[in-house]
Amino acid sequence: MDDYKTVLRSDETEVEIKKSRFINLVFHVEDEAAVDEILTEIRKKHYKSTHACWAYVLNTNPKRQKASDDGEPSGTAGKPILDVINHRELKDVLVVVVRYFGGIKLGTGGLIRAYGGGASDVLNHCCIIKKQFSDQVKIVIHYPSYGGLSNSLMEKEIFPVSEEFGENVTLNFQIAVAQTKAFLDWVEDQTNGTAQIIRGEQAYVDVEVTNDEKTM
Template identity: 75%
Template sequence: MEDYKTVLIPDETEIEIKKSRFINMVFHIETEEEADAILAEIRKKHYKATHVCWAYVLNTNPRRQKASDDGEPSGTAGKPILEVIDHRELKDVLVVVIRYFGGVKLGTGGLIRAYGGGASDVLNHCTVVKKQFSDQLEVVVSYSSYGGLSNGLMEREVIPINEDFGENVTLFFQIPVAETSGFLAWIEDKTNGTAQIIRSEPAFVDVVVSL
């Protein structure tokens, strides 16, 4: 399974362009049904809005994506929102840009810039995480091995997610699958082969990233 970037916490921003008000929203979704439910709630809340335009991309194989201009000229709203999502390589994300018309027409180019700009604005504001496919590891070492191992981990800038001090020391790690073999070989070398390794099923881990 491949790593991917997404947004977990909904966020919202607002911009004004030539008297039109653009409310920009982002949501984490995993199914088309979730997207439909969120859009229904938004339309209910913003029933006076002139346009509720949106796009989403799902982390499926093959990838599913969809966009809507909601009455704006074809290709001027949903497509630029979708292009922003694609450019930032986000998946399982729904971006909505709501327009309250202010009386001044923007033209085709102006609409594309406005809707793409609204999508960029909210994505600039929100927290993006990388869903990193990682092995779940427990490394059990003696107290005599712990000091050297701990120093080596600091040099490698690898931080255990937890440590348990009992009869031995157990360190818990979430290591990207592609890096596991090298990491375990390093552990074996650092502890002279005395470390006990317990490897659980890999899972996606959230890592905060900047766009």
């Protein structure tokens, strides 16, 4: 299973363009049922709006995606929103741009810029994370080995999720699947083969992304 980027939580921004209000909304979604529920609530809340255009991409294989212009000229709203989501390689994401028409038409190019810009604005503002497919690993070591291993881990900027101190020391890690073998080989070398290694289930874990990764 591949790593992917998504949003941690819902967020909202608002801009005004030639007297039209554009309310930009983003949500984490994992299936069409969640998309439908959110869109229903938005239509209720913004029942006086002129348009509520949207696009989503789901983390499926192959990925599922869909977009809607909601009455705007074809290709001027839903597709620009979808293009922004795909350009940033986001999945399990729904972006909705609600428009309250202000009386001045924007034209085809203006609409594309407004809806694509609205999607970019809210994604710039929200918290984006990487869902990293990881091995859950426990490293059990004797106390004399703890100090040296801890220092070596700090030098490599690898930090355990938690530590347990009992008869021995247990360090709990979440390691990207592609990096697990190299990490475990390194641990065995650092502890002269005395560490007990326990591998648990594989699962997605949330990892922060850099500002550069957000806008890729």
